[in-house]
Amino acid sequence: MPSRENKSHKELMSEVKAHHQSSLPFVVFKYPHKRELKAILQSDTKLNYTTDFKHPGFVFSPFDDTQETILMSPDKYITAKLDTGIFRKDNNVPDYPVDGKEAVRYKKMVGEAVKEIQNTDLNKVVLSRSMEVATEKSAIEIFNELILEYPSAFCYCWYHPRVGCWIGATPEILLQVKGNRFTTVALAGTIEKSGDKKPNWTEKEKEEQQLVTLYIEEAMAGLGIEVKSSEVQTTDAGTLWHLKTTITGVVKVDQTARMIRTLHPTPAVCGIPLKEAMSYIRKHEAYKRKFYTGYLGEIEVEPQQATRLFVNLRCMELREAKAIIYVGGGITQDSDPLKEWQETIAKSRTILKVL
Template identity: 35%
Template sequence: MYRTAIAKQYSMAMWCLPETGELQACISLQPNMVVPKPDLEQSPFGFLFCPFAPQGPHQNLFIKADLFYTAETGKLTAAPDVPVQEYESFRAALKVPHPNSWHISGPAFLHAYQQEDCFTSGVAKAVQAIRAGEMEKVVLSRDYLEQLPSDFSPVAALEAMQQAYPRVFVSLVSIPGVGTWMGASPEILVSVNEEKVFHTVALAGTQPAVAGESVASAIWRQKEIEEQAMVERYILKCFKTLRLRDYTEVGPRTIIAGNLMHLRTDFKVDLKEVDFPTLASDMLALLHPTSAVCGLPKEPALQFILENEGFDRSYYSGFLGPVNSATGTHLYVNLRCMELLEEEAILYAGAGITAESNPQKEWQETQHKMQTMRRILAQF
């Protein structure tokens, strides 16, 4: 199914929600659909794929679920309004073998890559700016070009991620002219489940997870505690902007995501009891890009990133996920991810910079975060 979609130049997404173990996929039989401003409540069933910078060169894209697959039934289902001719052509093409390939955004030399000295000097500059009162926090990221194994397969890699990281959102998105992205994200941006419960999280602070060690024994430095508190305060500020008072807050608590531990606070709103039908869309507009991937205050942090990071984040630290599926809408921040090129993968990772940040420790944090995808590549 995946190879047929790629061969016919269609957009497709495959994903598995945390703790479900159920692989799902959708394919659009139409050209790329651009969504200037996502309207989650009115959207048809499909998959959103949106960039980091709202006003940048990359567009919000929507993969409409003309075809939908779930591993639970093993069936490919067509939407009621599917283009009939394209659907019949796709079904016929399923019977023909297709090569193992994926959509790519361009050759490796078209991308800029961050070296260690550039990243650490950027962190030092950010610490100076924070101490001077220009902002409270900024998230700086970097990318790295890794050779793809000769026998690499995106679908096999997705299944490996599903097995290795069952507690996070794993995804594979491939769009003609845009490229192919894979990731294992621990961070919910906004979701509304089938029970009509809205959910978002404050996730920040990072340390390596030690095999066999309980989360109860995690010790957090003041830097990580304050970083996570900043994200919490930003979510509460968004609630206040919307004049929303009825919510539950649980945390912060330590969670394990892949090879890392984080601090996480969950915020939930029962929309059956709170009359706020557009809460998901309204919070999405206020939150993105979140303080966990951008900084605080948002405007000076974003400006600092664009002027000092030295590469185009593209869809890294944007958001993605299914919209109006049978299990609801579930949008995640595009973290712990990689972009597939023809023979290489671009790995992405970032770190939250505060007044107490040490440039070398922040570099090490990005190294730990890149291990999430390196472990998958190492299986080939």
Template identity: 30%
Template sequence: MILAPDLATAEDLLAGYPGPASFFFASPRGAFRTDGAYLTVPPSLRPDAHADLPGRVAAALGLARAAGHESPIAVGAIPFAPTADAALVIPERVRRAAPLAGPDAAPPDDPRPPAPPYGPADRGAYRVEEVPGPGEYAEAVRRAVARIEDGELRKVVLSRALRVVARGGHEIGPLVAALAGRDPRAYTFAADLGGGRTLLGASPELLVTRTGGKVVANPLAGSAPRSADPEEDRRRAEALLASAKDRHEHALVVDAVADALRPLCTALDVPAEPELIRTAAMWHLSTVVEGVAAPGVTSLALATALHPTPAVCGTPVEAARTAIAELEPYDRGFYTGMVGWEDADGDGEWVVTIRCGVAEGDRLDLYAGAGIVGASDPAAEVAETGAKFRTMLTALGLETADAR
């Protein structure tokens, strides 16, 4: 592997992005960009493609190290569906930079969008299509609540999409830079999916990291839109923390994360109460779960055991998957999957693929979802998904008040 000298900023890494098989990832640990595919992780021969993914990645990393790579890593994205193959490669070249924000930096305090650093001055250069529209999405929420009341489900996450068509196409590097600049504490990413498609976004949610023996997961569930008025913003945060509906939704996710991690860890600490965290667009309920990995358990083994959490799918998992397939009018693809990296020692960092989109030619498909429980209100869930679109729409320089 060719390691370039450390660069000053993540913006340096994004200059000229993308190149062949490029991947960009920025987290509180640092930022890096990879280029070229020395080796592609082969597809699975099993119908449940995620089941043997940790082994396939470990084998590919071992092969690369044996062939002379000094510090091989596997990078890329893993889709939502367990039957779909991942887009993971071992790159030829890695360049690194310092984190976008220091470990003690405060999250964004002002939810009002700044002057957009990306996007044409002529907003008529964009055409936005909703899939489904707000009314259809609200009806899907009502149908999901009926299933929950019938006992079929405890929670399901339903999403909707926006297709943003840009005259002349989208510039990936500047758009990713705009995402990174808007919320430097988010996990900003861009991954080549092949076929001219790029997955990009700025996720607030860490699925799991493994560093040596230390394991950290940070499930988020229960959300409220930010307000530009400081007093209203404070009230929304307090209401979220006190909300029985949102705390129930959050507890379902934390319990599932803990249950998935316990067999793979020798110790696990699960806080009894959630905390509030904020992004530029949203308040979230957050719990940081910490543990110690059992010998031989890699970051990807942890990630695939966790995926999908009730934060992006629901519970029970198979019933939620069935409801998603019936109520959402599209294949999620890589949305609500995971994106990240793993090295040859099994350390790695994987985040939940939300606040994201897939760019292809002149199209950029954006996604946002909301957790539906028995107390969910369809109008409120429409508003929540609209607020979650703001991460991407603000970076595009589009109006964000109604996500249109």
């Protein structure tokens, strides 16, 4: 049985740091709007995998759904009350120069995708890119600033010596199951915040969000699951606005694994139709997303089975003194290449702000 301890914020971080220095796997995370930190420590460097999502621990899955889902074994659980007073919040956002070559490349890629959508059965494709920046901050320092900066996001720092270190603050639920109830969201459409002004949504963003909602409703119907969808809401995530529909329902016994496989990847991170969009991404993105737009989260089995998974957005991979930041956007027939480029710049600020 794993050990369970309750410690102070500082003590938890100190233990996680020591685990990291010993090159042992760990994940430390915080749920949206919660004032509690959780850490799961694994005592060996074995890579464990899951397909049935019935074992306790923390799952980390890549975008490519043909690859295996990693399960971090919970040899030790630590919880701590969040103490926002003990860490410095750095509000200086460095002015990172725009990569002119990358701007030209990405806008050209978007323009070609728009033509493809206008002339084929492809309705939407999500195109992403990575950017590399130098940082002197440690993984723990970056995570501590993320939880202060983005209290409404799922914030995490995940490390395995055989895989690497990933850190993020994601606004998007993939699937939450507790007892026989489940929740998922259709999150799409993005506008950068401008002062106190509410966003003025265009048909492009509304259509993009509607495509995701319809896909999820149809996918659940295909599993024989009835759902209830909320009205479309405007929700904020850090410096960005999004459109969101919350979808709920009753899940049957042993359906969680099937639901996860059906939902991932969603049109919000891949496109519609899914098969054609995935094929287009593999052919045109020209880099490997790895765990960006995959999913991650905790599986609990006591006192009852509970699964809480999030889409891995607004994230970075930390390699020595550099951060690889991953950003992207949904392309439809109405997409403007310049605006899509600017959207990726806006999304990158979530992570740049804490580097």
